[in-house]
Each structure stands twice: as structure tokens, then as C-alpha cells.
């Protein structure tokens with residue numbers, strides 16, 4: 001079997017007829033059956049190949065030996081061995097064929113031709129040794145082939161595994177990148193939301209701050225802001241010997257407007273007066289609402305004379321204002337204001353004092369018939 005698939009030789013093993021293969025071992029003990037089969041097979045001699053003829057000669061030698069014709073047997077075995085040259089080289093090593101030497105050796109030994117028996121045995125051993133060596137090489141070659149195949153298979157498996165590992169690593173890197181991007185998006189969103197909330201909070205705080213400082217109807221500074229700004233300006237003016245004037249003004253007969261036209265119209269009149277004040281006053285002045293229709297103006301770096309002139313302009317503007325713009329039903333009416341003006345002097349000790357002075361002047365204006373400026 002090993003020789004059939006011999007990768008070391010290109011020679012083909014010659015096929016052997018099954019009947020010859022079966023008869024060869026039987027011919028060791030010759031009986032009638034062996035003889036009959038042998039006789040039948042000799043009739044087909046022409047069709048046998050060299051290997052089949054080889055074995056037929058061995059079988060015939062066995063029959064001759066059984067018949068006591070040792071010389072004939074020796075001659076037949078020599079004929080068989082002479083066919084070695086025509087045989088595929090590896091096939092002659094096969095035990096079926098090499099046994100011709102053993103049989104020959106036994107025949108010589110029977111005739112006490114020991115040297116020839118020895119030579120024949122030696123030839124057998126040499127052939128058998130070559131046969132074993134050849135088999136060994138064949139098995140080695142097959143093992144090598146199997147090893148190479150296994151190695152290739154394992155290498156392929158390894159490559160496939162490496163590819164898998166690479167793909168897994170790539171997947172891992174991709175999923176990490178995706179996760180990082182997701183985290184970045186989430187963090188950015190959180191930061192945006194946080195900043196939006198912060199800005200909203202800051203805006204609300206600034207609105208609340210503004211509301212806390214201002215009057216809701218007119219948007220002017222409220223009483224609290226007036227006092228805080230007023231006290232600061234007062235201290236600065238006092239310390240630095242700057243001029244500081246204060247105006248306190250009140251809308252005349254405002255109750256009548258409210259009673260006659262309603263509170264809403266009254267509010268509109270208040271806003272109209274405030275607007276006229278804004279037009280008249282300077283950027284550095286602080287205009288505040290301290291009561292329903294009562295206002296205070298702080299005029300820094302302003303002497304009494306200049307303050308009175310400004311108050312006068314304000315009063316005139318209010319007097320000339322056409323109330324029709326506020327409410328059509330007031331077309332025939334007009335509104336006036338009374339203003340008291342005071343300035344910081346050595347006798348005045350605090351902001352309350354200064355305000356009180358302006359209040360007294362305003363009271364004087366009311367007393368004098370309203371729609372006028374008093375100092």
C-alpha cells in the first residue's frame with residue numbers, strides 16, 4: 001500500500017492478477033488444488049505481464065521443490081530473478097518478489113551449497129534492507145507532506161484568527177471612537193444647557209435687580225434707589241465742595257384728574273409728565289418717583305440758579321403739553337406741576353435735610369397757587 005502511493009518514484013507498480021496473488025501463499029504447501037489452478041493459469045501465460053510471470057515462476061519453483069526437483073526449482077527461481085531488470089525497480093523489493101532469494105537460498109542449503117545459499121540470503125537481506133529503507137523514506141516523505149499540510153492549515157487558521165483579532169480591534173477602536181463622540185456630544189449638550197441656564201439665571205437676576213431699583217409704572221429710579229444715589233452724591237459733593245441741587249415736583253390737582261377720567265388716564269398723565277421730564281433733564285441727572293404723583297430729581301454739579309432754570313423749562317413743557325395726546329376727552333384740559341428746588345449749602349447736614357428743603361420749596365409753590373417753581 002505504501003509503495004502504491006510512493007511519492008519518491010514515478011514508476012508504476014504492475015498489477016497482479018487476483019488468482020496469482022491468491023495462489024502464491026497457497027503454493028507453499030502444494031496440493032492438487034494448487035497444481036490445477038497453476039495449470040489453468042499457465043494457459044493464459046501470453047497475457048501476463050512481467051510481474052505476473054515473475055510470481056508464476058516462483059509458484060512453479062514451489063511446485064518443483066514439493067516434487068523434489070530441487071535443480072529445476074533453482075533454475076526457475078534464477079529465471080524469476082533475471083526478470084528484476086524488466087520490473088519496476090521498487091516492485092522487486094516487495095516481499096512477494098524478494099522471497100525468490102530466500103527460496104533459492106533454502107534450495108542451495110538443501111544441496112549443501114552453502115556459499116551460494118549464503119549469497120542468495122545476502123541478496124535477499126540487501127533487497128529487504130533496501131525495501132525497508134525505501135518504505136522508511138516513503139513514510140517520512142508522507143509524514144513531511146502531512147506535516148506541511150497541517151502546518152499550512154494551522155497557518156491559515158492562525159491568519160484567520162489574526163484577521164478576526166484585527167477586525168475585533170478595529171471594531172473596538174470604532175466603538176471607542178463612537179463612545180467618545182457620544183460623550184463629547186452629551187458633554188457639549190450639558191455645557192450648552194448649563195450655560196443657557198446660567199445666562200437665564202443671570203438675566204433673571206439682572207431683571208430682578210433692575211426691578212428692585214426701578215418704579216414699575218414709569219421705569220424711573222424708585223425711592224430706595226433715590227436715597228442710595230442721593231446719599232452718595234451728597235457725600236461726594238460735600239467732600240469735594242461740588243454743587244448739588246435737588247428738585248421735588250408734584251402734579252397739581254392730580255386727584256381731580258383721577259376722579260374725573262379714571263385711574264388709567266391718571267397713569268397715562270403720570271407717564272406723559274415723566275416723558276417730558278426725560279426730554280428736559282440731562283444724562284447725569286437722576287429722575288426718581290417717590291410717591292403717586294411725586295418725583296425727585298438729583299442734579300449733580302448744578303447750582304441753584306441752573307437747577308431752577310431747568311425746573312422752569314420742565315414746568316413750561318408740562319403746562320404746554322396737549323393732554324389730547326393722552327386721552328381725547330382731555331382735549332380742553334391741561335396739567336401743571338409745582339416744583340421746589342434746593343441746593344447743598346453749609347447749613348445742610350445730610351441728604352434728608354436737602355430733600356426737606358426742596359419739599360418746603362415745593363409746598364411753597366403749592367401755597368402760592370401751583371404751576372410754579374420755588375426755591
Ligand SMILES: Nc1nc2c(ncn2[C@@H]2O[C@H](COP(=O)(O)OP(=O)(O)OP(=O)(O)O)[C@@H](O)[C@H]2O)c(=O)[nH]1
Nearest residue numbers: 250251252253254255256258263266267291292293
Ligand atoms: N392714577 C394714579 N393715581 C395715583 C397714583 N398714586 C397716587 N395716586 C393718586 O394721586 C392723588 C394725589 O392727590 P393728593 O395728594 O390729594 O393731591 P392732588 O390732588 O394732586 O392735589 P395737590 O397735590 O394739592 O395739587 C390721589 O388721588 C391718589 O389716589 C398712581 O400711581 N396712579
